[in-house]
Amino acid sequence: MSEPTREDAFEPKIVAFFCNWCTYTAADLAGISRMQYAPNVRAIRLMCSGRVDPQFVLSALREGADGVLIGGCHPGDCHYQEGNYNARRRFELLRLMLRDLGIEDERVRLEWISASEGDRVQKVCNEMTEQIRALGPLRLGTVPKVDGERASPAPATELVGQVTS
Amino acid sequence: MLEHELTPRPPAPNGGPRIGVYVCHCGLNIAGKVDIEQVVTFASTLPDVAVARDYKFMCSDPGQELIEQDLRDGLVNRVVVASCSPLMHEATFRRATQEGGQSPFYFQMASIREHVSWVTADGEDATGKAKALVAAAVRRVALHEYLEPRKAEVQPDIMVVGGGIAGIHAALVMADAGKHVYLVERESTIGGHMAKFDKTFPTLDCAACILTPKMSQVRSHPNITLWTYSDVVGVEGFTGDFTVRVRHRPRYVKEELCTGCLECIEKCIHKQGKFEDEWNEGLSKRKPIYIPFPQATPPVVVVDPEACIWFKTGKCPQTCIDACERDAFDFEQTETFDEVKVGAIVLATGFKTFQAERMPEYGYGLYPNVYTSLEVERLLNAAGPTGGEVVLRDGSEPKVVGIIHCVGSRDAKHNLWCSKVCCMYSLKLAHMVKERTGAEVYNFYIDMRTPGKGYEEFYDKILREGVHMVRGRVAGVTDEAASPEEEGHLVIRAEDTLIGSVRRIPVDMVILAVGITPQPDAQDVRRMFNISCGGEGFFTERHPKLAPVSTFTDGVFLAGACQGPKDIPDTVAQAGAAAAEVLAMVDRGFVMLEANTAHIEDELCSGCKTCVGLCPFSAIAFDEERKRASVNEVVCKGCGVCVAACPSGAAQQHLFTDEEIFAEIEGVLAYV
Numbered sequence: 013m014s015e016p017t018r019e020d021a022f023e024p025k026i027v028a029f030f031c032n033w034c035t036y037t038a039a040d041l042a043g044i045s046r047m048q049y050a051p052n053v054r055a056i057r058l059m060c061s062g063r064v065d066p067q068f069v070l071s072a073l074r075e076g077a078d079g080v081l082i083g084g085c086h087p088g089d090c091h092y093q094e095g096n097y098n099a100r101r102r103f104e105l106l107r108l109m110l111r112d113l114g115i116e117d118e119r120v121r122l123e124w125i126s127a128s129e130g131d132r133v134q135k136v137c138n139e140m141t142e143q144i145r146a147l148g149p150l151r152l153g154t155v156p157k158v159d160g161e162r163a164s165p166a167p168a169t170e171l172v173g174q175v176t177s
Numbered sequence: 178m179l180e181h182e183l184t185p186r187p188p189a190p191n192g193g194p195r196i197g198v199y200v201c202h203c204g205l206n207i208a209g210k211v212d213i214e215q216v217v218t219f220a221s222t223l224p225d226v227a228v229a230r231d232y233k234f235m236c237s238d239p240g241q242e243l244i245e246q247d248l249r250d251g252l253v254n255r256v257v258v259a260s261c262s263p264l265m266h267e268a269t270f271r272r273a274t275q276e277g278g279q280s281p282f283y284f285q286m287a288s289i290r291e292h293v294s295w296v297t298a299d300g301e302d303a304t305g306k307a308k309a310l311v312a313a314a315v316r317r318v319a320l321h322e323y324l325e326p327r328k329a330e331v332q333p334d335i336m337v338v339g340g341g342i343a344g345i346h347a348a349l350v351m352a353d354a355g356k357h358v359y360l361v362e363r364e365s366t367i368g369g370h371m372a373k374f375d376k377t378f379p380t381l382d383c384a385a386c387i388l389t390p391k392m393s394q395v396r397s398h399p400n401i402t403l404w405t406y407s408d409v410v411g412v413e414g415f416t417g418d419f420t421v422r423v424r425h426r427p428r429y430v431k432e433e434l435c436t437g438c439l440e441c442i443e444k445c446i447h448k449q450g451k452f453e454d455e456w457n458e459g460l461s462k463r464k465p466i467y468i469p470f471p472q473a474t475p476p477v478v479v480v481d482p483e484a485c486i487w488f489k490t491g492k493c494p495q496t497c498i499d500a501c502e503r504d505a506f507d508f509e510q511t512e513t514f515d516e517v518k519v520g521a522i523v524l525a526t527g528f529k530t531f532q533a534e535r536m537p538e539y540g541y542g543l544y545p546n547v548y549t550s551l552e553v554e555r556l557l558n559a560a561g562p563t564g565g566e567v568v569l570r571d572g573s574e575p576k577v578v579g580i581i582h583c584v585g586s587r588d589a590k591h592n593l594w595c596s597k598v599c600c601m602y603s604l605k606l607a608h609m610v611k612e613r614t615g616a617e618v619y620n621f622y623i624d625m626r627t628p629g630k631g632y633e634e635f636y637d638k639i640l641r642e643g644v645h646m647v648r649g650r651v652a653g654v655t656d657e658a659a660s661p662e663e664e665g666h667l668v669i670r671a672e673d674t675l676i677g678s679v680r681r682i683p684v685d686m687v688i689l690a691v692g693i694t695p696q697p698d699a700q701d702v703r704r705m706f707n708i709s710c711g712g713e714g715f716f717t718e719r720h721p722k723l724a725p726v727s728t729f730t731d732g733v734f735l736a737g738a739c740q741g742p743k744d745i746p747d748t749v750a751q752a753g754a755a756a757a758e759v760l761a762m763v764d765r766g767f768v769m770l771e772a773n774t775a776h777i778e779d780e781l782c783s784g785c786k787t788c789v790g791l792c793p794f795s796a797i798a799f800d801e802e803r804k805r806a807s808v809n810e811v812v813c814k815g816c817g818v819c820v821a822a823c824p825s826g827a828a829q830q831h832l833f834t835d836e837e838i839f840a841e842i843e844g845v846l847a848y849v
């Protein structure tokens with residue numbers, strides 16, 4: 013077996029939704045502190061984790077993400093008082109649905125990261141990248157190859173498009 | 178200098194989005210890791226991109242001018258800047274976009290410094306991630322809608338929370354500028370820690386002499402409303418328009434009538450002080466009716482209901498009332514509340530010293546002659562428990578004194594930070610103890626840290642005075658004598674790293690140079706004011722270098738040691754800076770508000786009311802007749818919770834519409 017090269021090694025794509033006040037600021041702090049972490053995580057800034065519509069997660073997975081990370085303020089610390097509690101409730105419901113779709117828990121994660129926890133951004137991004145690298149690509153919309161042929165998109169895709177909050 | 182400039186494509190005939198992408202080198206901060214040329218070339222291929230350029234420093238005037246010129250020339254009508262974090266320069270580039278004649282919200286930032294070049298080890302990976310973030314920003318900005326900047330009026334009054342030297346200075350600066358300031362202090366007097374000190378380093382000028390004039394200025398200033406024995410219990414609103422609720426605790430004495438003659442204390446049924454005097458760090462006893470120190474401001478006595486016989490038994494001749502010529506007593510007083518509107522808030526809530534009990538090896542609380550530095554400050558103070566005499570618990574003068582530095586600071590078991598003031602105040606205490614008692618003084622230090630004007634010179638002076646310096650962390654303090662000369666003394670055991678041996682030094686008095694720690698209720702305070710703090714509990718400034726007095730919550734500013742350990746000069750400087758920033762904001766008269774409020778598309782609203790209950794700010798009203806919800810955009814703070822919850826897609830958030838975020842998702846995934 014040959015060593016995997018840059019081209020053929022699986023690199024997970026992870027979309028992150030970070031709230032402006034805590035986790036996005038923590039990611040800035042990780043930057044200011046030059047904490048190196050996996051380049052696989054790409055952050056989208058929202059004002060609050062409570063803005064994370066479950067459709068964003070599903071859309072990211074459908075568009076090719078292998079994982080989604082949601083970052084918000086610690087419970088009790090929300091800049092908008094309770095947006096992160098909304099995020100948590102939605103996340104728990106979404107998780108049930110993702111399980112039904114056969115999507116592993118490790119792929120969609122909710123983390124509380126405060127503005128001072130740059131090191132936690134580093135840790136979570138690295139950890140998640142490693143976990144998803146171990147799980148392999150999500151392959152949503154395809155079923156495993158049968159007789160060398162790729163089957164038509166699985167019903168999961170259809171489902172994903174229909175979900176509302 | 179422009180290094181790559183691609184031929185601009187002609188604007189789309191339909192007048193649709195023509196996006197300019199500007200990639201910043203940030204010197205080598207970005208260019209050292211990210212292949213800028215690749216990113217620019219990539220950006221120029223993206224849909225709707227009319228111009229892609231790069232520049233050494235986009236935030237510089239010529240950098241901004243690039244954007245403004247392209248906008249004025251009509252080459253572009255939307256702008257993406259790929260540079261640092263939006264928390265750093267979004268405002269700068271929005272302004273440039275506006276200067277160029279477009280709505281400032283036709284702008285999107287891609288953070289390729291904090292989120293890419295500074296955190297990615299490999300250059301190729303970094304370039305790939307930078308492209309993805311640029312692609313996301315381009316897709317998103319193409320969907321941005323036209324938005325007008327919103328202005329809100331600023332309430333002219335200002336609140337300062339905390340009446341130590343930081344709060345006092347900030348309040349005076351702003352009051353002198355003609356603003357009305359509410360100064361709220363939870364103790365019965367302003368003055369804070371500084372009022373407890375006898376002398377201040379490095380000049381050894383008397384703390385009271387420089388502080389008390391400022392304290393009385395606060396009290397007499399026509400523009401300052403001083404609320405002592407009061408605390409903030411609620412904060413609502415946003416920058417420029419806060420409503421703050423303040424609780425006044427009962428002193429059982431009418432502040433406006435009490436003249437501070439102190440006759441009542443004299444005549445109290447308790448002939449002697451019996452209760453721990455907090456102001457003197459418990460080194461003396463006070464009566465149930467007391468004033469912390471002679472120059473307390475306001476000079477109004479306080480009745481401690483926990484100690485007062487009247488409150489405890491209802492049976493007391495109330496000699497205090499008879500003694501008062503002004504009829505100032507009111508034993509029926511209860512808590513009262515005030516609600517005020519202010520435009521800005523300065524938090525100057527100060528610090529606590531490290532609890533020496535947490536390091537039992539130093540014997541604090543076990544050996545009576547182990548003191549904290551704050552206790553010794555009180556001993557040295559002429560208004561303190563001993564009238565300024567440095568004496569041991571038995572009243573005798575110490576002949577040998579040991580000062581242990583870094584107690585609770587620079588210690589992985591306790592606090593990692595350097596408390597910044599302890600080296601200097603330890604030198605000051607060494608000087609003063611020697612001066613007052615003639616004792617031999619030993620300082621046990623890890624490193625001497627004396628940066629500051631006149632500080633190193635002060636250190637030098639103390640060395641020449643013959644204070645002994647032992648370099649090494651102290652292992653412990655014990656009363657177990659190992660030799661006859663140690664008998665009856667406390668023994669400090671320390672490794673002297675300069676001579677490479679362990680020493681045992683018998684002393685009469687040990688002074689623990691306790692460090693600076695956050696206030697124990699810092700977490701509650703920061704939650705109330707909606708700001709953040711570091712893991713250790715000091716409030717977080719907006720930027721460690723460039724915005725050291727503002728916070729992430731607009732309109733809330735920081736001064737003094739609540740933000741981190743500071744000495745008096747630094748505290749006063751920061752307080753002045755906070756005051757200046759507040760004045761700049763209040764004098765402008767308005768603040769620009771974020772455009773990111775929510776709104777409800779009337780025709781899509783199904784009247785389910787999901788959003789109404791979710792809004793933490795009660796910004797959503799429901800019209801029962803029409804069965805439609807609507808958002809009050811003045812009250813809305815733009816969290817987007819209602820938008821995420823709306824089942825029919827009727828709720829939308831400006832700058833964070835579903836479409837814009839979907840586009841951003843596609844963008845970040847488009848290139849890996």
